[in-house]
Amino acid sequence: MVPLHSYLILSAILFSIGTIGVLIRRNAIVIFMCVEMMLNAVNLTFIAFSKHLGNIDGQIFVFFVMTVAAAEAAVGLALMIAFYKNRESIDVEDMKLMKL
Amino acid sequence: METIAIPVINFAPIMPEIILSIFAMALLLVNVFVPSEHKAYLGYLSLVGIIITGFTLIGGWGNPVASFNDSVVQDNFALFFKGIFLLTVGMTILISDQYFKREECNLGELYPLLLFATVGMMLMASGTDLMTIFLGLEVLSVSLYVLAGLNRASLKSNEAGLKYFLLGAFSTGFLLYGMALTYGATGTTRVVKIAEYVAQNSAVAQNPLFVIGMLLMAVGFSFKIAAAPFHMWTPDVYEGAPTPMTAFMSAGPKAAGFAAFMRVAIIAFPSLKADWSDLLWILAVLTMTVGNLIALNQDNIKRMLAYSSIAHAGYALVGFTAGNAEGTAGILFYMLSYAFMNIGAFAIIILVGKKGEANNNVMDYAGFGTKHPVLALAMAVFLFSLAGMPPTAGFIGKFYLFSGAVKAGYVWLAIIGVLNSAASVYYYLRVMVYMYMKDPVEEFDWMKLTPAVAICIIIAVVGVLLPGVVPAFLLNLAQQAVLL
Numbered sequence: 001m002v003p004l005h006s007y008l009i010l011s012a013i014l015f016s017i018g019t020i021g022v023l024i025r026r027n028a029i030v031i032f033m034c035v036e037m038m039l040n041a042v043n044l045t046f047i048a049f050s051k052h053l054g055n056i057d058g059q060i061f062v063f064f065v066m067t068v069a070a071a072e073a074a075v076g077l078a079l080m081i082a083f084y085k086n087r088e089s090i091d092v093e094d095m096k097l098m099k100l
Numbered sequence: 101m102e103t104i105a106i107p108v109i110n111f112a113p114i115m116p117e118i119i120l121s122i123f124a125m126a127l128l129l130v131n132v133f134v135p136s137e138h139k140a141y142l143g144y145l146s147l148v149g150i151i152i153t154g155f156t157l158i159g160g161w162g163n164p165v166a167s168f169n170d171s172v173v174q175d176n177f178a179l180f181f182k183g184i185f186l187l188t189v190g191m192t193i194l195i196s197d198q199y200f201k202r203e204e205c206n207l208g209e210l211y212p213l214l215l216f217a218t219v220g221m222m223l224m225a226s227g228t229d230l231m232t233i234f235l236g237l238e239v240l241s242v243s244l245y246v247l248a249g250l251n252r253a254s255l256k257s258n259e260a261g262l263k264y265f266l267l268g269a270f271s272t273g274f275l276l277y278g279m280a281l282t283y284g285a286t287g288t289t290r291v292v293k294i295a296e297y298v299a300q301n302s303a304v305a306q307n308p309l310f311v312i313g314m315l316l317m318a319v320g321f322s323f324k325i326a327a328a329p330f331h332m333w334t335p336d337v338y339e340g341a342p343t344p345m346t347a348f349m350s351a352g353p354k355a356a357g358f359a360a361f362m363r364v365a366i367i368a369f370p371s372l373k374a375d376w377s378d379l380l381w382i383l384a385v386l387t388m389t390v391g392n393l394i395a396l397n398q399d400n401i402k403r404m405l406a407y408s409s410i411a412h413a414g415y416a417l418v419g420f421t422a423g424n425a426e427g428t429a430g431i432l433f434y435m436l437s438y439a440f441m442n443i444g445a446f447a448i449i450i451l452v453g454k455k456g457e458a459n460n461n462v463m464d465y466a467g468f469g470t471k472h473p474v475l476a477l478a479m480a481v482f483l484f485s486l487a488g489m490p491p492t493a494g495f496i497g498k499f500y501l502f503s504g505a506v507k508a509g510y511v512w513l514a515i516i517g518v519l520n521s522a523a524s525v526y527y528y529l530r531v532m533v534y535m536y537m538k539d540p541v542e543e544f545d546w547m548k549l550t551p552a553v554a555i556c557i558i559i560a561v562v563g564v565l566l567p568g569v570v571p572a573f574l575l576n577l578a579q580q581a582v583l584l
Contacts (some may be wrong), residue, residue: 038273049284068238
């Protein structure tokens with residue numbers, strides 16, 4: 001039986017890796033993958049708590065998070081394609097039309 | 101494992117959402133058969149849907165109904181916000197058609213997406229379960245990402261959509277992690293049950309899981325209401341998005357963010373009020389100051405209004421910090437009047453603008469007052485209201501927010517707020533100086549006032565001036581609405 005705190009530490013590490021990835025990577029698709037990793041770290045937290053508390057709410061929440069993540073992926077990739085068509089790049093360094 | 105009992109479901113609390121969703125889905129189908137020069141009919145159809153939904157709201161006032169195992173509730177608070185959302189989306193639809201025809205981006209999907217975004221906002225306002233609030237937020241956000249990037253041919257719109265998407269999804273991660281940790285610490289996602297748990301186990305306030313969860317949720321909501329230091333996306337997205345969508349984003353989703361944030365903070369964590377008030381104090385001061393200081397230096401009027409909308413979120417946070425009846429009623433009243441004045445100002449910006457988002461600088465308003473005195477007067481009313489001068493709704497709203505802060509003992513916060521509001525007068529008046537005191541450079545002969553835009557401007561002027569002169573009715577409604 002793996003104790004609860006191991007799961008929590010693992011998901012915290014995954015969440016941090018995702019956050020750092022969003023902050024340091026420059027390719028929009030990689031950034032999006034890092035966001036997905038953050039969401040899945042959250043899912044792990046939910047499921048660990050759900051099992052620990054013997055309460056099913058957390059698992060239901062995970063289903064919703066997965067659904068929403070799929071919808072976000074559809075919209076996000078479409079936006080990236082629109083951006084790529086006009087700019088031939090999905091590097092966030094190229095998103096600088098509007099600056100102070 | 102528990103078994104799932106199938107409950108008897110009362111659909112009444114989500115009737116407005118159901119009607120709007122049906123309209124949105126029907127419009128998606130109808131859209132296929134409508135030729136692109138007649139997309140405005142879809143707008144009229146969605147206005148019909150919005151008005152019908154508006155009528156269903158009226159009956160619910162004063163008798164709160166909860167349903168779906170208490171995960172949604174339709175109380176006065178939710179109804180007031182739903183009214184704001186319907187008004188926002190209705191006015192946005194009125195100003196959309198002219199703009200999108202001019203930009204040659206006449207997409208019928210615009211109207212269903214706006215309605216879906218409204219459904220999301222309504223769910224956020226009436227959600228009493230973290231799950232419902234999260235779902236509402238995502239329905240809203242996913243629609244908004246598309247709306248911000250709607251003009252596919254425009255580089256700026258592409259960029260706005262993609263930036264909004266990346267940062268929005270990033271902030272959702274924080275919000276969700278906060279919800280997960282709060283769930284772990286309290287064992288429930290139901291807002292009321294969290295409050296019960298916290299009241300019975302005061303030790304939970306020392307539990308790091310719970311504290312981090314609360315903080316992460318605050319970060320997530322701050323992203324959504326564009327509070328500093330989580331406001332970085334706002335100016336770029338507001339500048340790049342199509343102008344009617346900027347008007348929509350600055351009024352509706354901000355109010356929805358406040359609705360959800362207030363419900364979670366006030367209902368779930370009432371016993372920890374002292375803790376989150378300190379946090380909100382800092383957020384309010386930062387947000388007001390950053391928004392106003394950077395707005396002083398902007399030439400693009402959309403970007404200037406983006407920074408001004410950050411500052412306005414800061415004023416609303418002052419009332420939130422106070423957390424008393426005046427302050428929270430002030431937020432409701434302010435969000436409503438902000439919808440009127442901001443969408444009104446954007447309607448004028450759409451009229452003055454040219455194809456390709458040109459003519460959007462403050463300098464381009466030179467001599468507008470002599471060429472179009474009536475429209476310039478309307479713009480002046482909106483700008484005065486944004487600056488918070490009497491006799492406009494903006495003044496009454498600010499007055500309530502700041503007096504709520506003084507009553508709750510946050511005198512310094514109110515003083516910082518008033519100073520900020522004084523500084524903001526500079527950049528609003530700058531537009532007026534160009535309108536009235538400079539010689540016209542252009543003839544403004546490309547401007548075409550369509551009936552839809554005219555109606556929107558009239559609604560906005562009435563909505564700004566009437567509550568400014570006789571605020572009692574709306575303030576009463578707002579006060580009844582905060583009795584959560």
